[in-house]
Amino acid sequence: MVEKYDTVVIGAGPAGTAAASSLKAQGQKVAIVEEDLWGGTCPNRGCDPKKILYAAVEAKEKADLLAGQGLNTQNSINWADLMANKRDYTKQISPGTHDSLANNGIETINGHAHFVDPHTLKVGQQTIEAQNVIIATGLRPRILDIKGKEFLQTSTDFLDLDEMPESITILGGGYVAFELAGIASSAGAKVTLIHHNNRPLKAFPENLVQTLCDQLSKNGVETVLDKEITEVQEDNASYRVIGNDFDKKTDKVFAAVGRIANVDQLGLDQIGVDYSSKGVKVNEHLQSDVSHIYAVGDSAASPVLKLTPVAGYEANYVVGQILGDHAEIEYPYIPTIIFSLPKLAQVGVTVNRAQEDTERYEVKTVPMEDWITYKRQHEKQPLVQLVIDQKNDQVVGAACLSMEADEMINYLTLLIKHGYSAEDVSQTPFAYPTIASDIQYLY
Ligand SMILES: Cc1cc2nc3c(=O)[nH]c(=O)nc-3n(C[C@H](O)[C@H](O)[C@H](O)COP(=O)(O)OP(=O)(O)OC[C@H]3O[C@@H](n4cnc5c(N)ncnc54)[C@H](O)[C@@H]3O)c2cc1C
Numbered sequence: 001m002v003e004k005y006d007t008v009v010i011g012a013g014p015a016g017t018a019a020a021s022s023l024k025a026q027g028q029k030v031a032i033v034e035e036d037l038w039g040g041t042c043p044n045r046g047c048d049p050k051k052i053l054y055a056a057v058e059a060k061e062k063a064d065l066l067a068g069q070g071l072n073t074q075n076s077i078n079w080a081d082l083m084a085n086k087r088d089y090t091k092q093i094s095p096g097t098h099d100s101l102a103n104n105g106i107e108t109i110n111g112h113a114h115f116v117d118p119h120t121l122k123v124g125q126q127t128i129e130a131q132n133v134i135i136a137t138g139l140r141p142r143i144l145d146i147k148g149k150e151f152l153q154t155s156t157d158f159l160d161l162d163e164m165p166e167s168i169t170i171l172g173g174g175y176v177a178f179e180l181a182g183i184a185s186s187a188g189a190k191v192t193l194i195h196h197n198n199r200p201l202k203a204f205p206e207n208l209v210q211t212l213c214d215q216l217s218k219n220g221v222e223t224v225l226d227k228e229i230t231e232v233q234e235d236n237a238s239y240r241v242i243g244n245d246f247d248k249k250t251d252k253v254f255a256a257v258g259r260i261a262n263v264d265q266l267g268l269d270q271i272g273v274d275y276s277s278k279g280v281k282v283n284e285h286l287q288s289d290v291s292h293i294y295a296v297g298d299s300a301a302s303p304v305l306k307l308t309p310v311a312g313y314e315a316n317y318v319v320g321q322i323l324g325d326h327a328e329i330e331y332p333y334i335p336t337i338i339f340s341l342p343k344l345a346q347v348g349v350t351v352n353r354a355q356e357d358t359e360r361y362e363v364k365t366v367p368m369e370d371w372i373t374y375k376r377q378h379e380k381q382p383l384v385q386l387v388i389d390q391k392n393d394q395v396v397g398a399a400c401l402s403m404e405a406d407e408m409i410n411y412l413t414l415l416i417k418h419g420y421s422a423e424d425v426s427q428t429p430f431a432y433p434t435i436a437s438d439i440q441y442l443y
């Protein structure tokens with residue numbers, strides 16, 4: 001028998017679960033299909049497990065800065081314990097997510113979904129029909145097409161390593177590369193990060209990225225720029241990473257060279273839905289070429305960062321569309337953080353953009369080393385860059401590099417979103433001395 005639904009959601013990550021839950025709460029008959037772990041990338045093999053490992057790393061690094069300043073420190077990361085702690089957390093995610101969806105009356109289907117026609121999907125032997133379909137199938141790591149690619153591991157492998165090797169090599173220079181480099185180096189590995197051109201983290205301000213690389217080098221991370229790797233060879237129990245004028249022995253090699261959309265196995269060609277490795281092509285309503293088929297989160301080729309809060313935002317937007325709203329999607333300013341050592345964050349109009357339009361924007365660089373927050377933590381080279389719109393003297397963007405950049409960027413996001421002026425900020429008392437009260441020094 002073919003079961004009929006108002007909406008079928010493909011993929012149970014942050015985007016898919018948010019959409020399914022909201023539609024169900026609005027009275028729709030909803031099914032959600034998941035082929036792997038319920039909850040998707042973020043809680044199983046992304047943000048959350050990464051942040052559990054990072055919690056120990058952050059505590060160690062902050063304690064190390066206070067060595068000889070009143071804190072006796074003999075800290076080191078116990079990787080086995082830390083991994084057990086992470087696995088304790090992640091093991092309950094998939095069953096917990098599944099049960100919570102099912103308990104809310106959403107039909108949960110295990111397996112790989114693909115279209116047989118625009119309203120019909122197959123999952124194994126099961127056929128289901130839907131008035132609307134939401135594609136929320138996420139991304140998977142891109143594997144470099146080089147000789148020896150079978151020896152490359154991914155962020156998923158890293159976040160589940162039984163042991164931290166003595167040395168690791170990371171190919172790439174984006175979010176994943178810099179986050180893994182921070183964690184591995186703090187856990188005692190000698191890290192080599194190899195980027196194919198001279199501009200890793202190219203969406204972030206160049207001087208902050210350079211300072212981040214300098215800080216990481218103190219932790220044993222060597223950043224190699226402008227080096228194309230062409231081969232990985234097995235060498236006893238380890239590997240050789242080989243490129244032009246480059247040959248390095250290492251215990252493990254991770255590829256962190258971007259992610260590609262899980263949309264190539266959905267049967268989209270047969271139903272006339274265009275897609276690329278960036279995801280399903282969508283319009284300003286997040287509709288694909290077939291109007292009742294939407295794409296949200298990482299698997300939508302929408303012009304925004306691929307992050308968990310964006311997945312939730314797009315899911316809620318599409319719920320509104322299915323229930324009868326017609327407005328085009330408008331994205332708010334989206335803060336983003338690289339949890340490296342230290343953290344690098346930005347929001348709003350970027351410094352890169354401001355430097356292309358110096359008539360309109362001014363970039364103000366503020367070293368924070370002498371502020372009480374960083375004095376008490378003995379943190380070196382904390383920096384903020386503010387982007388100021390010279391038309392109205394408003395702060396419209398910011399980038400921060402420090403161990404407190406995560407908190408600071410969220411405060412700045414609120415102030416920028418609501419257009420706070422220097423006067424507004426100076427007249428708002430914040431508890432002192434905190435990261436929030438530091439904002440008053442910035443405005
Ligand atoms: C290492 C790492 C760290 C990250 N850290 C952060 C962070 O700190 N902060 C942040 O905001 N973002 C972070 N992200 C990004 C974040 O994880 C994603 O933006 C988020 O998970 C996207 O949610 P989604 O629902 O669109 O996709 P996903 O979470 O990827 O979920 C998609 C789901 O669809 C399933 N699926 C795919 N194809 C099919 C099919 N045909 N049939 C059935 N099911 C299918 C998949 O198995 C998966 O479960 C990180 C990502 C990685 C890899």
Ligand SMILES: NC(=O)c1ccc[n+]([C@@H]2O[C@H](COP(=O)([O-])OP(=O)(O)OC[C@H]3O[C@@H](n4cnc5c(N)ncnc54)[C@H](O)[C@@H]3O)[C@@H](O)[C@H]2O)c1
Pocket residue numbers: 144171172173174175176177179194195196197199200201202228229256257258259305306307336337338339
């Ligand atoms: N903290 C967070 O929010 C967080 C953390 C991890 C991942 N993510 C999400 O996951 C996405 C994927 O992360 P990612 O780091 O894999 O991709 P990315 O797109 O951020 O970075 C990939 C990097 O690899 C480089 N690269 C490409 N080919 C290469 C090669 N042959 N050799 C060396 N370097 C090469 C690119 O120039 C780029 O700098 C992110 O864009 C982000 O959306 C977010």
